[in-house]
Amino acid sequence: MIQAWSVDDVRAAEERAMAQLPDGELMQRAATGLAQVVAARLPDDTSTQPLVVALVGGGNNGGDALWALAHLADLVGEPLDLVAVLTSEHRHEEGLRAARRAEVEIVDATRGGSKGGSKARRRSKALDHAVEALAVADVVLDGVLGIGGRPGLPDLVTELLEAIGADAHVIAVDVPSGVDPMGEIVGGAGVFADETVTFGCAKPVHVLGTASRCGMLTVVDIGLDLGRDHASASAARTAPAAERVDHDDVAALWPVPGPEDDKYSRGVVGVVAGGEVYTGAPLLSVTAAVCAGAGMVRYVGPPGPTQLVRAEVPEAVHGTGRVQAWVVGPGLDAHPHSWDQLGLAQVEAARRALDSELPCLVDAGGLDLLDGPRTHAGARTLLTPHAGELARLLARLDPEASGLDRERVVVEPLRWARRAADLLRATVLLKGSTTYVVPPPASGLAVRAQADAPAWAGTAGSGDVLAGLAGTLLAAGLDPVDAGSLAALVHGVAAHDANPGGPVRALEIAQQVPRTVARLLARAAEVG
Numbered sequence: 001m002i003q004a005w006s007v008d009d010v011r012a013a014e015e016r017a018m019a020q021l022p023d024g025e026l027m028q029r030a031a032t033g034l035a036q037v038v039a040a041r042l043p044d045d046t047s048t049q050p051l052v053v054a055l056v057g058g059g060n061n062g063g064d065a066l067w068a069l070a071h072l073a074d075l076v077g078e079p080l081d082l083v084a085v086l087t088s089e090h091r092h093e094e095g096l097r098a099a100r101r102a103e104v105e106i107v108d109a110t111r112g113g114s115k116g117g118s119k120a121r122r123r124s125k126a127l128d129h130a131v132e133a134l135a136v137a138d139v140v141l142d143g144v145l146g147i148g149g150r151p152g153l154p155d156l157v158t159e160l161l162e163a164i165g166a167d168a169h170v171i172a173v174d175v176p177s178g179v180d181p182m183g184e185i186v187g188g189a190g191v192f193a194d195e196t197v198t199f200g201c202a203k204p205v206h207v208l209g210t211a212s213r214c215g216m217l218t219v220v221d222i223g224l225d226l227g228r229d230h231a232s233a234s235a236a237r238t239a240p241a242a243e244r245v246d247h248d249d250v251a252a253l254w255p256v257p258g259p260e261d262d263k264y265s266r267g268v269v270g271v272v273a274g275g276e277v278y279t280g281a282p283l284l285s286v287t288a289a290v291c292a293g294a295g296m297v298r299y300v301g302p303p304g305p306t307q308l309v310r311a312e313v314p315e316a317v318h319g320t321g322r323v324q325a326w327v328v329g330p331g332l333d334a335h336p337h338s339w340d341q342l343g344l345a346q347v348e349a350a351r352r353a354l355d356s357e358l359p360c361l362v363d364a365g366g367l368d369l370l371d372g373p374r375t376h377a378g379a380r381t382l383l384t385p386h387a388g389e390l391a392r393l394l395a396r397l398d399p400e401a402s403g404l405d406r407e408r409v410v411v412e413p414l415r416w417a418r419r420a421a422d423l424l425r426a427t428v429l430l431k432g433s434t435t436y437v438v439p440p441p442a443s444g445l446a447v448r449a450q451a452d453a454p455a456w457a458g459t460a461g462s463g464d465v466l467a468g469l470a471g472t473l474l475a476a477g478l479d480p481v482d483a484g485s486l487a488a489l490v491h492g493v494a495a496h497d498a499n500p501g502g503p504v505r506a507l508e509i510a511q512q513v514p515r516t517v518a519r520l521l522a523r524a525a526e527v528g
Ligand SMILES: NC(=O)C1=CN([C@@H]2O[C@H](COP(=O)(O)OP(=O)(O)OC[C@H]3O[C@@H](n4cnc5c(N)ncnc54)[C@H](O)[C@@H]3O)[C@@H](O)[C@H]2O)[C@@H](O)CC1
Pocket: 014, 018, 026, 027, 028, 030, 031, 057, 058, 059, 060, 061, 062, 064, 144, 145, 146, 147, 148, 149, 150, 151, 152, 153, 154, 173, 174, 175, 178, 199, 222
């Protein structure tokens, strides 16, 4: 599990550590670790002298970058070209002195050129020089903004970033500059790093939807005390703000049956999905549930899709009966015409499932049937909207979200998922290239974010498969946060495994699940 702590918790932990350590020690640890990573990324080709350029901001993040350049000169022991481009009128003076002592070339890009005239003529010589160096640098260190950064960048920095050559390896110091350190706001201007070197622990930016801006993540241990040892939790220890389940967690979380288990103890999942119009969704959800290892799958639906499920998934049983969790809504028409008796009966079946006290996954058309907090199943409800469905749900139920649209959800996914989780007292799994699993804020549980799926997985029916998969995990007794995040991971990996690097159809994702689960379980046995 990758765990990330909030900026406030990191700052508090830094203060606690600094109170025990000599002045500047934490930054030295950070800069030394950073310099070691940079040294390892220098080109093997020794025919030309490697060039490392650091973009240096005015805060401690800039200080890290300056000290790292200073250490690098000692560490590598071979001639290097080191350039620090200052991007702010503020300076980390100690870092600057250290860089000067180490004969790092200092380029002050903030020194303005002549005023007036065209933009090109106004550029200072220093800026031109920085731009030239960036174009040919082997490694570029982004030390403009760290955890003190707000989303967005000054124009000067944007101009410098645009000058970075295509072959440069870009390493962000702690946080890619311009990107929200808390990972709440996705997109916008900012660095796209090949790699991020962070200090003490991961921050939300590294695991939420902003993770794609960070590239590979290295955490340098600088001795922060951040709730690593839950067993001896003291007042000073804090809970993570965000988490990501990884492949090595699957064995610990996946419900593997034991010799005493039977189909009932493994979990019976009931699927109320589809209708006479949408017949594919139930087939996909039921297939996924069977393939995920449900003890039994009961399908509830009108004759058309029932016939199809009978023909394609002989393992499924039909009609209502005892279940341990419900999947309600894939392909469900929540508002059938008054003459559509079969459609109305299916909506009634969905409402009965929603009103039961059992764990419940609510997807697609099922979301349109929700009208307030989940008082019965409460914390054991998992809502699985995509951005458009979440916008529609909130615009309908939350007076403060009237007019909310998909685009706003895409920019601030956590804000709106959290809002729905709070309002409906349910866990919200928001689907997208990053899948967020957001428990009700009152639970105090960390948000999870998964980004395991290839873009090919964004295909019709893929969400129906995810619903069947996650519903099976709910029926096996997992809580909604584990069920949602584990299902998202396995769904994504199965989409990859089904056809690595190429298109995949939803049914193939479902059919791949047994082998993907087996592979992930075997991996744990090998690692363990
Ligand atoms: N506190 C410590 O002991 C340690 C701090 N470390 C480093 O310190 C960093 C945090 O340093 P700071 O708190 O100085 O913050 P930053 O270095 O991230 O920069 C904050 C400064 O940038 C300005 N700023 C923020 N967003 C901006 C934007 N979008 N456009 C223009 N200016 C903007 C702020 O007003 C502030 O002056 C960490 O990310 C890490 O790199 C590490 O050295 C580890 C130890």
